[in-house]
Amino acid sequence: MQRWLIVALGTALAAALVGALLLPGEAPSSEEGSAGTGPPTAAEAVAAGAQRSDLCLDCHREVTPNLVRDFEQSVMYQAGLSCSSCHGSEHTTPEDVAEAQLPTAQTCAQCHPQRVEEFSQGKHAKAWLAMSAMPATHYQPLELISGRKGCGGCHKIGLKTEEEIRQLKAQGFDYGVASCDSCHTRHAFSVAEAREPESCATCHMGFDHPQWEMWTTSKHGTRYLLKREGVLPEEAAAPSCQTCHMPEGNHEVRTAWGFLAVRLPLPDDPQWAEDRVTILKALGVLNPETGEPTGRLDAVKAADVARLTEEAWQVEREKMLNTCTQCHSRSFAEEELQNADELIRQADSLLAEAIRVVEALYEDGILEKPDIYEFAYPDLLLFHEAATPIEQKLYKMFLEYRMRAFQGAFHANPDYAFWYGWAEMRSTLTEIQAMAEELRRSAGAATQTP
Ligand code: HEC
Ligand code: HEC
Ligand code: HEC
Ligand code: HEC
Numbered sequence: 500m501q502r503w504l505i506v507a508l509g510t511a512l513a514a515a516l517v518g519a520l521l522l523p524g525e526a527p528s529s530e531e532g533s534a535g536t537g538p539p540t541a542a543e544a545v546a547a548g549a550q551r552s553d554l555c556l557d558c559h560r561e562v563t564p565n566l567v568r569d570f571e572q573s574v575m576y577q578a579g580l581s582c583s584s585c586h587g588s589e590h591t592t593p594e595d596v597a598e599a600q601l602p603t604a605q606t607c608a609q610c611h612p613q614r615v616e617e618f619s620q621g622k623h624a625k626a627w628l629a630m631s632a633m634p635a636t637h638y639q640p641l642e643l644i645s646g647r648k649g650c651g652g653c654h655k656i657g658l659k660t661e662e663e664i665r666q667l668k669a670q671g672f673d674y675g676v677a678s679c680d681s682c683h684t685r686h687a688f689s690v691a692e693a694r695e696p697e698s699c700a701t702c703h704m705g706f707d708h709p710q711w712e713m714w715t716t717s718k719h720g721t722r723y724l725l726k727r728e729g730v731l732p733e734e735a736a737a738p739s740c741q742t743c744h745m746p747e748g749n750h751e752v753r754t755a756w757g758f759l760a761v762r763l764p765l766p767d768d769p770q771w772a773e774d775r776v777t778i779l780k781a782l783g784v785l786n787p788e789t790g791e792p793t794g795r796l797d798a799v800k801a802a803d804v805a806r807l808t809e810e811a812w813q814v815e816r817e818k819m820l821n822t823c824t825q826c827h828s829r830s831f832a833e834e835e836l837q838n839a840d841e842l843i844r845q846a847d848s849l850l851a852e853a854i855r856v857v858e859a860l861y862e863d864g865i866l867e868k869p870d871i872y873e874f875a876y877p878d879l880l881l882f883h884e885a886a887t888p889i890e891q892k893l894y895k896m897f898l899e900y901r902m903r904a905f906q907g908a909f910h911a912n913p914d915y916a917f918w919y920g921w922a923e924m925r926s927t928l929t930e931i932q933a934m935a936e937e938l939r940r941s942a943g944a945a946t947q948t949p
């Protein structure tokens with residue numbers, strides 16, 4: 500189907516539903532229409548004093564005035580929606596606030612089925628699931644997870660099942676169930692906000708995924724920002740996060756390598772294949788003793804953490820290349836991405852070497868299996884819960900430095916790829932080797948003392 504047709508049908512459906520969902524007496528007021536040049540913008544309507552009146556709006560203009568002002572600026576207010584379109588109409592007094600419903604993506608789906616469908620196919624939809632599947636999650640204060648003060652604050656973008664929402668409520672955590680307010684935030688729900696890269700920055704930043712920092716200091720980001728300042732003309736080519744990751748506004752996000760940069764099947768290169776097996780064991784996806792897949796592989800599959808076939812990987816790579824070639828030659832873009840792929844291979848070699856150093860300590864009985872480990876083998880997915888100082892180094896090598904090495908390469912940021920990434924991996928490997936020697940020395944000394 501043509502895109503314009505989908506949009507047209509979607510809008511018609513939305514308009515029909517708006518009618519159906521409005522409370523009696525909430526019909527969009529005719530005062531909103533201005534004579535002549537088409538409908539006013541929301542801002543014009545507000546400026547002209549064309550405020551609508553209904554039960555919810557009137558009381559909330561007193562109770563939460565700036566929230567209502569925000570909503571009054573929105574296209575949805577202009578289209579005739581009111582508070583009850585998303586929160587239901589059960590609550591009407593200060594005494595029955597608990598009856599107000601909090602919307603989920605399903606609420607939005609009533610009027611925006613296509614966007615919800617796209618979103619559901621992509622990685623953002625899996626964010627809650629992926630977080631919950633991490634062994635590290637279970638050792639954190641609930642407030643950081645369910646209360647969204649840590650992991651949960653970003654991973655709330657993921658869809659939650661009704662059962663999960665019920666459980667959260669039972670624990671006393673009511674909010675953060677909408678997913679769709681992550682980029683066009685409530686209650687302005689502005690598409691202009693969502694189109695700007697800042698809408699991604701709150702989550703795609705910091706320790707293990709500093710895409711915001713990498714992009715803002717790359718040629719892509721600096722050009723974009725200079726454009727915004729008017730130094731470069733409006734037409735200047737400068738890709739934002741959305742250009743490369745949400746082409747044509749498509750809400751399905753996914754990259755070829757993903758966050759962990761592991762994929763199946765194993766590479767043809769025998770050394771890389773061996774390194775990848777070592778990493779998969781340390782991720783607990785392969786049983787370190789037998790090499791067989793573990794239950795964690797099912798979690799990886801369920802959360803779409805890794806592309807499982809060459810074809811699935813290639814689909815995403817092709818999409819990305821099609822975006823690069825809007826501005827660059829195909830051979831330039833291919834070479835750039837291949838250089839980054841190659842850096843993953845070499846970073847894997849350093850990481851695997853470090854894992855083997857720690858693995859040998861377990862094998863030789865220098866380190867004992869900690870209670871929270873399933874195997875006498877380092878477990879990278881325990882992150883900072885890793886039981887020994889040497890494995891704390893290993894976790895940083897994996898989650899901070901390896902990430903920066905390849906993410907920086909993909910985001911045209913040499914400083915992240917090299918100094919914050921590769922260089923740190925090298926020096927951490929040296930430290931891990933030295934710590935291992937020290938552990939062996941002191942274990943030897945310990946067995947010699949009477
Ligand atoms: C007579 C006043 C009044 C009316 C009418 C009213 N509300 Fe409220 N509403 C409140 C008050 C008071 C609160 C609590 C605010 C607070 O906790 O600071 C509230 C809270 C809310 C909340 C937040 C619930 C939460 O869990 O945090 C939502 C959503 C809401 N109202 C929506 C609506 C909708 C939709 C309508 C119309 C169907 C409506 N309100 C009508 C007074 C009103
Ligand atoms: C297009 C859907 C939509 C409409 C219309 C809407 N809201 Fe909301 N509202 C949301 C979403 C999404 C959340 C966040 C829910 C969550 O955190 O789980 C929310 C949360 C809230 C909250 C609690 C969180 C907070 O920031 O305090 C209040 C209060 C609230 N809305 C009031 C209103 C009022 C009053 C109106 C009308 C002026 C309104 N809403 C209209 C979608 C909507
Ligand atoms: C009752 C129907 C209805 C519901 C429910 C609804 N919307 Fe909308 N929404 C509309 C209509 C109508 C428009 C204006 C026409 C359009 O863009 O499709 C709109 C427009 C938008 C826009 C474009 C804003 C702009 O600046 O152009 C965004 C973003 C949006 N909605 C997000 C949401 C989100 C997120 C939810 C759920 C929390 C939601 N909507 C729930 C009907 C609805
Ligand atoms: C509220 C936090 C949040 C915001 C805002 C956010 N993201 Fe994400 N994003 C995440 C999380 C969490 C994941 C990992 C989801 C998973 O797979 O478990 C993710 C994953 C992704 C991925 C997929 C990476 C892969 O594994 O293939 C891309 C691409 C992406 N985001 C791009 C964006 C862009 C572009 C924006 C802004 C338009 C954005 N995100 C806004 C939290 C966010």
Ligand code: HEC
Binds near residue numbers: 652703
């Ligand atoms: C600042 C926001 C933020 C916080 C806090 C955060 N994450 Fe994430 N997480 C993200 C983003 C963004 C991604 C996607 C990064 C990428 O693909 O480069 C992600 C990716 C992931 C992934 C990989 C998902 C996949 O399928 O590839 C897992 C698992 C994960 N996070 C778990 C956690 C856990 C567990 C915590 C807390 C210990 C946590 N995250 C804290 C934002 C956050």
Ligand code: HEC
Binds near residue numbers: 680681749750
């Ligand atoms: C990762 C950030 C992000 C998330 C999460 C997100 N959106 Fe969007 N949304 C955008 C961007 C960017 C645009 C602008 C697309 C464009 O340029 O056409 C947009 C535009 C829209 C629009 C405007 C009209 C249109 O179709 O382009 C609607 C409606 C919308 N989103 C609904 C939703 C719904 C419903 C959800 C939840 C399933 C959602 N969005 C989640 C980033 C996001």
Ligand code: HEC
Binds near residue numbers: 700710740758
């Ligand atoms: C010029 C295009 C481009 C821009 C702009 C861009 N990215 Fe990327 N991004 C890529 C490429 C290429 C990859 C690696 C794809 C692959 O796996 O093959 C990637 C990967 C990612 C990933 C997965 C993990 C990783 O870093 O490799 C996330 C998450 C992500 N980008 C988010 C963002 C965010 C957020 C922004 C804006 C701050 C952004 N990107 C800007 C091209 C871009």
Ligand code: HEC
Binds near residue numbers: 718736742743820
């Ligand atoms: C919207 C246009 C646009 C898109 C899309 C785009 N770029 Fe760029 N890119 C530019 C511009 C303009 C420059 C600045 C050229 C310069 O440095 O002289 C640039 C610079 C770069 C640079 C650093 C400068 C250099 O020549 O070494 C790299 C690397 C790069 N792009 C790779 C990519 C890759 C890979 C993709 C796709 C994932 C991509 N770009 C997508 C416009 C774009």
